[in-house]
Amino acid sequence: MTEEEVALAVKDIIQTVAPDEDVSNLDPALRLREQIDLDSMDFLDIVMELRKLYGVQVPEEDYKELATLGGCVRYLHPKLAGKSLHCATSA
Amino acid sequence: MVYDAIVIGAGMSGLAAALRLALHEKRVLVLEKHELWGGLNSFYTLRGRPFDVGLHALTNFVRPGTPQAKGAPLMRLLRALRIRHEELRLIEQDVSEIVFPGARLAFANDFALLESEVARLFPSQRDGFARLTQLMRAYQLNEERPPPPSARALLERHLSEPLLREMLLLPVLLYGSAREDDTDEQTFAILFRALFLEGLSRPAGGIRTILNLLIRRLKQAGVELRLSAGVQRVLVADGRVRGVVLESAEELAAPLVLSCAGRVETLALAGRPSAPADEGRLSFLESIWILDRPAHALGHRAATSFYSLEERCIYRRPAGLIDARTGVLSSGDNFGAARGPEGELRLTVPASHPAWRALTPEAYAAAKERCADEVAAAVVEAGVTADFRARRVFRDVFTPATIERFTGHRGGAVYGSPTKQLDGATGLDGLVLIGTDQGYLGVVGAMLSGVAMANRHGLAAHAAREALSG
Numbered sequence: 107m108t109e110e111e112v113a114l115a116v117k118d119i120i121q122t123v124a125p126d127e128d129v130s131n132l133d134p135a136l137r138l139r140e141q142i143d144l145d146s147m148d149f150l151d152i153v154m155e156l157r158k159l160y161g162v163q164v165p166e167e168d169y170k171e172l173a174t175l176g177g178c179v180r181y182l183h184p185k186l187a188g189k190s191l192h193c194a195t196s197a
Numbered sequence: 198m199v200y201d202a203i204v205i206g207a208g209m210s211g212l213a214a215a216l217r218l219a220l221h222e223k224r225v226l227v228l229e230k231h232e233l234w235g236g237l238n239s240f241y242t243l244r245g246r247p248f249d250v251g252l253h254a255l256t257n258f259v260r261p262g263t264p265q266a267k268g269a270p271l272m273r274l275l276r277a278l279r280i281r282h283e284e285l286r287l288i289e290q291d292v293s294e295i296v297f298p299g300a301r302l303a304f305a306n307d308f309a310l311l312e313s314e315v316a317r318l319f320p321s322q323r324d325g326f327a328r329l330t331q332l333m334r335a336y337q338l339n340e341e342r343p344p345p346p347s348a349r350a351l352l353e354r355h356l357s358e359p360l361l362r363e364m365l366l367l368p369v370l371l372y373g374s375a376r377e378d379d380t381d382e383q384t385f386a387i388l389f390r391a392l393f394l395e396g397l398s399r400p401a402g403g404i405r406t407i408l409n410l411l412i413r414r415l416k417q418a419g420v421e422l423r424l425s426a427g428v429q430r431v432l433v434a435d436g437r438v439r440g441v442v443l444e445s446a447e448e449l450a451a452p453l454v455l456s457c458a459g460r461v462e463t464l465a466l467a468g469r470p471s472a473p474a475d476e477g478r479l480s481f482l483e484s485i486w487i488l489d490r491p492a493h494a495l496g497h498r499a500a501t502s503f504y505s506l507e508e509r510c511i512y513r514r515p516a517g518l519i520d521a522r523t524g525v526l527s528s529g530d531n532f533g534a535a536r537g538p539e540g541e542l543r544l545t546v547p548a549s550h551p552a553w554r555a556l557t558p559e560a561y562a563a564a565k566e567r568c569a570d571e572v573a574a575a576v577v578e579a580g581v582t583a584d585f586r587a588r589r590v591f592r593d594v595f596t597p598a599t600i601e602r603f604t605g606h607r608g609g610a611v612y613g614s615p616t617k618q619l620d621g622a623t624g625l626d627g628l629v630l631i632g633t634d635q636g637y638l639g640v641v642g643a644m645l646s647g648v649a650m651a652n653r654h655g656l657a658a659h660a661a662r663e664a665l666s667g
Contacts, residue, residue, distance in 0.1 A: 124276060126261065143268050147277050147648070150656050154221050166657050
């Protein structure tokens with residue numbers, strides 16, 4: 107997956123978890139929580155979807171890496187190398 | 198089979214907790230003492246007619262896509278359980294009311310109605326009410342520390358008119374206070390939001406609609422649900438939970454046990470004592486009247502009527518069997534739930550569990566009929582509603598003893614223990630309280646409680662919260 111695809115995969119997962127939020131204009135440098143309505147429960151769901159869809163395990167101590175979209179891409183890009191994008195929604 | 202979690206009780210909070218954990222691929226077992234799920238919110242059929250127990254109305258109604266829906270409890274719950282709003286098939290109320298001697302306040306799902314009613318009846322209280330409302334809108338729930346103890350004190354700070362204070366307090370007490378004559382600030386804030394800022398609705402098909410949906414999802418998610426499986430005790434070793442022993446003596450292992458059995462009841466299962474003051478004292482008598490026409494055909498248009506025949510509302514365990522001076526009238530007909538040509542009116546008043554338990558079987562049956570008549574006479578004579586009594590097709594009555602039998606809550610304590618445990622902790626690692634004794638209220642609140650405690654104790658929610666807030 108390219109970095110763009112990783113960003114797409116993450117946005118797609120956020121859309122699945124929070125279907126009523128607009129994820130199209132997320133600023134990669136800003137905290138997700140400052141841009142959309144996302145609580146800790148939703149965050150747990152995002153981690154779960156990463157595991158279900160891509161087999162990526164995010165240990166608790168790494169949760170902080172996922173606070174921004176840019177952080178998600180940096181953290182997940184190496185872990186998603188060689189995996190292909192599949193989207194649940196059409197984000 | 199080793200489970201990741203065992204849930205004691207298939208009440209609303211237990212079912213929601215189990216589903217939440219199962220969506221996160223945990224292996225979950227739900228144990229229910231009765232042959233039916235739902236706990237306090239269950240259902241039965243009598244003379245070919247479906248009845249709900251517990252649920253009058255679903256509080257916390259919001260319309261998806263509205264500004265009000267952002268972060269609202271109902272929307273958070275639906276997200277957590279991956280349920281779509283329309284699957285609940287909610288039908289909104291038109292109007293409800295609070296009836297006191299000489300004063301009637303209407304409220305609806307549009308908060309502007311209550312604001313204008315307050316301004317009309319209590320013009321001097323407008324500003325105070327606006328301040329209170331603002332405070333309630335911004336109220337942040339806190340699981341980490343106990344809230345200020347008195348809603349009456351909170352109301353006195355903002356409203357100088359005693360009658361208005363009583364009128365706002367009554368629905369909150371009746372729909373969720375485990376304490377007599379008052380409640381804490383957080384409970385008041387939760388219910389003020391749930392009842393007034395959000396609003397009331399009822400699922401088409403009643404509680405069955407929600408329960409059927411939950412049960413279907415649980416099965417899809419691989420949750421094991423065992424009915425007629427009462428828990429004899431919770432297994433504890435070295436201060437840690439190891440599992441449970443069923444009444445059948447079967448042992449089941451799990452590192453996490455979430456219990457909606459109630460605080461006192463759960464601690465007893467783990468062999469731990471609790472203080473007498475932790476036992477709830479509030480229970481109810483409910484009479485369900487089936488009428489030969491819908492309630493609105495008799496001029497009764499309120500979905501829910503909270504009433505007090507006294508200027509200072511009385512909300513405590515009565516000295517006798519019941520106290521008909523305070524109560525709720527609820528009519529499913531006025532939530533658009535047509536019963537064909539028939540109508541339904543439910544009358545609920547405080548009742549004393551010890552008084553009902555002291556009766557002989559013969560006296561008990563007669564007292565049910567006598568008390569149901571007494572309540573009906575009281576609300577009709579006080580003008581709370583039109584005289585519906587001659588329209589009776591039949592009626593069913595249940596008492597604190599009935600509630601105790603079906604919920605397992607000691608004393609038929611509908612709102613559980615007056616001591617709430619907002620973090621769910623019991624002092625034993627791995628044993629967690631969910632549902633009414635954790636402290637969230639109503640059907641939506643109960644389910645959110647299950648979800649919140651599943652997140653907190655089963656899914657490492659702390660790490661997630663820290664990650665988000667940085």
